[in-house]
Amino acid sequence: MEVYRIIDANINRVSEGIRVIEDIERFVFENREISKELRDIRHLVRKSFKNSELLRNRSSNTDIGFQISQKSTLDEKNDIETLLISNFKRAEEGIRSIEECLKILGHYEESKIYEQIRFRVYGLEKRIFSSTLPDTCIYGITGEKFSKGRTNIEVVREMIESGIKIIQYREKDKSKKEKYEECKIIREMTKKANVTFVVNDDMDIAMLVQADGIHVGQDDIPIEEIKKIAPNMIVGVSTHNKEQAIEAVEKGADYIGVGPIFDTSTKENVEKSEGLKYLKWVSENINIPYVAIGGIKKENILDAKIHGGKCFAMISELVGSLNMNEIVLSIKKILNEGEF
Ligand SMILES: Cc1ncc(COP(=O)(O)OP(=O)(O)O)c(N)n1
Numbered sequence: 001m002e003v004y005r006i007i008d009a010n011i012n013r014v015s016e017g018i019r020v021i022e023d024i025e026r027f028v029f030e031n032r033e034i035s036k037e038l039r040d041i042r043h044l045v046r047k048s049f050k051n052s053e054l055l056r057n058r059s060s061n062t063d064i065g066f067q068i069s070q071k072s073t074l075d076e077k078n079d080i081e082t083l084l085i086s087n088f089k090r091a092e093e094g095i096r097s098i099e100e101c102l103k104i105l106g107h108y109e110e111s112k113i114y115e116q117i118r119f120r121v122y123g124l125e126k127r128i129f130s131s132t133l134p135d136t137c138i139y140g141i142t143g144e145k146f147s148k149g150r151t152n153i154e155v156v157r158e159m160i161e162s163g164i165k166i167i168q169y170r171e172k173d174k175s176k177k178e179k180y181e182e183c184k185i186i187r188e189m190t191k192k193a194n195v196t197f198v199v200n201d202d203m204d205i206a207m208l209v210q211a212d213g214i215h216v217g218q219d220d221i222p223i224e225e226i227k228k229i230a231p232n233m234i235v236g237v238s239t240h241n242k243e244q245a246i247e248a249v250e251k252g253a254d255y256i257g258v259g260p261i262f263d264t265s266t267k268e269n270v271e272k273s274e275g276l277k278y279l280k281w282v283s284e285n286i287n288i289p290y291v292a293i294g295g296i297k298k299e300n301i302l303d304a305k306i307h308g309g310k311c312f313a314m315i316s317e318l319v320g321s322l323n324m325n326e327i328v329l330s331i332k333k334i335l336n337e338g339e340f
């Protein structure tokens with residue numbers, strides 16, 4: 001029966017799609033937890049039908065889709081992210097197709113199971129794509145004291161307009177209530193502009209305004225605790241040496257702050273680090289995203305890049321500039337990266 005052929009074809013499609021994602025998570029990102037979840041889903045899909053029923057209706061040599069796919073050049077994937085996206089789509093579409101076929105056959109219970117599988121896959125997709133920073137970025141951080149008379153909100157607006165894609169709210173001189181009110185507004189602004197929004201220190205505020213992430217220091221709430229109550233939130237952790245970096249990765253940080261790279265007077269009682277030497281070590285040994293921070297200016301950012309820097313967090317260089325567009329453009333030009 002034709003409907004069984006559709007189901008059969010889609011079981012293969014889903015399993016293959018998930019297998020590609022699983023291999024990337026396992027071998028490229030070495031994410032044991034996510035690859036295990038993918039393997040479980042793949043096995044569930046493979047075992048969900050009696051093979052005999054499906055195999056009787058299998059006829060791949062007369063499948064016109066196979067002949068089209070052999071000639072197609074549309075599916076040439078040239079980077080890991082594109083490969084992940086297309087295989088998620090392949091798996092999700094396949095599951096949906098199985099769900100619908102099961103309904104036609106009157107198997108409503110089984111169709112519901114496939115619906116649940118589809119939501120598990122959506123959840124994984126969200127986890128994979130929301131938990132990483134872009135490969136290269138300018139990471140803007142607020143600080144009203146250094147903003148030459150402008151408010152945090154005004155500065156954030158300028159950051160967004162100049163194309164910064166990740167912004168952290170850091171404010172050491174305001175009450176909880178004031179910080180909360182500002183974060184609420186910034187959340188709205190960043191959401192509209194598709195900019196990632198991270199809150200420094202205050203987990204309660206991050207949760208209340210539904211920020212994308214929280215950044216914590218070495219003496220703040222442990223990563224594991226944050227993950228328990230907010231599993232989808234990006235967690236960034238400040239690190240100043242190799243031991244802290246390794247520990248942050250083991251505990252499940254989504255990215256680490258690396259620094260201070262250069263001298264800075266923006267942060268009081270700033271920690272010590274081996275700066276560029278530490279950054280180079282991170283670039284060679286740590287396999288999660290990392291953000292260089294501390295005293296980064298357009299005059300020294302190239303040096304940080306040469307030492308392995310890819311994402312650069314800045315406070316005074318950005319908020320202290322009266323022309324945000326100009327400073328961001330000139331930094332991009334120096335980094336010679338074009339689009340961020
Ligand atoms: C991207 C990034 N890296 C490091 C820090 C510093 O955070 P923390 O150690 O919590 O110190 P304070 O910023 O709270 O003074 C950061 N905020 N962002």
Ligand SMILES: Cc1ncsc1CCOP(=O)(O)O
Pocket residue numbers: 259260263264265266267270293294295296313314315316317
């Ligand atoms: C928050 C923080 N953490 C380490 S250095 C630093 C301050 C960064 O500010 P600036 O970019 O002005 O040096």
Ligand SMILES: [Mg+2]
Pocket residue numbers: 200201215216217220
């Ligand atoms: Mg902090």
